[in-house]
Amino acid sequence: MLQLELFPRMEFKSLLDFQRLENVPLSLSDKKKLISHIDFFQTPKANDVIRHQHAQHLDKILGLRLKYIEEMLVAEAKGFDPEGSHESWGPSLHGGVQTWVGLDLQTLQTPYSEILRIFQLLKIKPYQHVVDLGAAYGRMGLVVGGLFIKNSFTGYEFVKARVDEGNRVYRELELGRCQLIEQDLYDRGFEMPEADIYFIYDYGQVEHIDYNLKQIQKISRKRPIKLVVRGKFTKRIIADHHPWLDLKYEGKLEEFFSIYTAYEN
Numbered sequence: 001m002l003q004l005e006l007f008p009r010m011e012f013k014s015l016l017d018f019q020r021l022e023n024v025p026l027s028l029s030d031k032k033k034l035i036s037h038i039d040f041f042q043t044p045k046a047n048d049v050i051r052h053q054h055a056q057h058l059d060k061i062l063g064l065r066l067k068y069i070e071e072m073l074v075a076e077a078k079g080f081d082p083e084g085s086h087e088s089w090g091p092s093l094h095g096g097v098q099t100w101v102g103l104d105l106q107t108l109q110t111p112y113s114e115i116l117r118i119f120q121l122l123k124i125k126p127y128q129h130v131v132d133l134g135a136a137y138g139r140m141g142l143v144v145g146g147l148f149i150k151n152s153f154t155g156y157e158f159v160k161a162r163v164d165e166g167n168r169v170y171r172e173l174e175l176g177r178c179q180l181i182e183q184d185l186y187d188r189g190f191e192m193p194e195a196d197i198y199f200i201y202d203y204g205q206v207e208h209i210d211y212n213l214k215q216i217q218k219i220s221r222k223r224p225i226k227l228v229v230r231g232k233f234t235k236r237i238i239a240d241h242h243p244w245l246d247l248k249y250e251g252k253l254e255e256f257f258s259i260y261t262a263y264e265n
């Protein structure tokens, strides 16, 4: 049971409970209470449709202006590529980089409840650092910032408007240990930061992901790492070219992620 200003006996049992929160002005203190409460990130039902709807409610409750920003990106992309689609708009707008402009927002991002499940399996330890490669609006940082107060998070993302919006919400919620950085992960000047946990959800072309995996491999020669992978594409690249990664957990049923570990010392 959570005590909020307008809802002194708040419980999260159905989507309606989340929907109610969308339509009231929440104070900063209430928003901070919400993100520090595990049930807030838990889907009321473990199926994909509800999981996505739950995530959509959370985005709205936390004040992320995703729809507006994505519509602006689509409008800009249509200027270059009027007959295009979500397959072509990203590359047209971002110099060939597949930024998935125009893709449904719930497909673009991992649901919060799946992120929570990932952390429950990872058993993250205090002071471990988490990196999301291709972070979009940085949902993972909201989970880390809210629930894992002794951990830090960095998300790298190509699209500046997504980075700015995610960081705006991190600042508003005073999540000082979380940040998004505007970065092309395939830029030869990009140095992979050392981290305990890396997350990849199919962000780019084969050669981009392969390049970043090789960078992570170098780090794994110095320290143990865990890698969480969402999406078939990256899992296939790992199966074909990265035997140094040990598969430790394969998502079951509607879990779309796998967890690998490595320490090549």
Ligand SMILES: C[S@@+](CC[C@H](N)C(=O)[O-])C[C@H]1O[C@@H](n2cnc3c(N)ncnc32)[C@H](O)[C@@H]1O
Pocket: 097, 098, 099, 100, 107, 108, 109, 110, 111, 132, 133, 134, 135, 136, 137, 139, 140, 156, 157, 158, 159, 162, 183, 184, 185, 186, 200, 201, 202, 203, 204, 208, 230
């Ligand atoms: C499928 S989304 C995943 C978002 C987030 N990791 C999640 O799971 O919610 C992939 C993101 O990677 C970004 N991306 C694609 N290529 C990139 C690159 N070369 N450098 C940085 N980000 C990139 C896209 O713009 C997109 O926001």
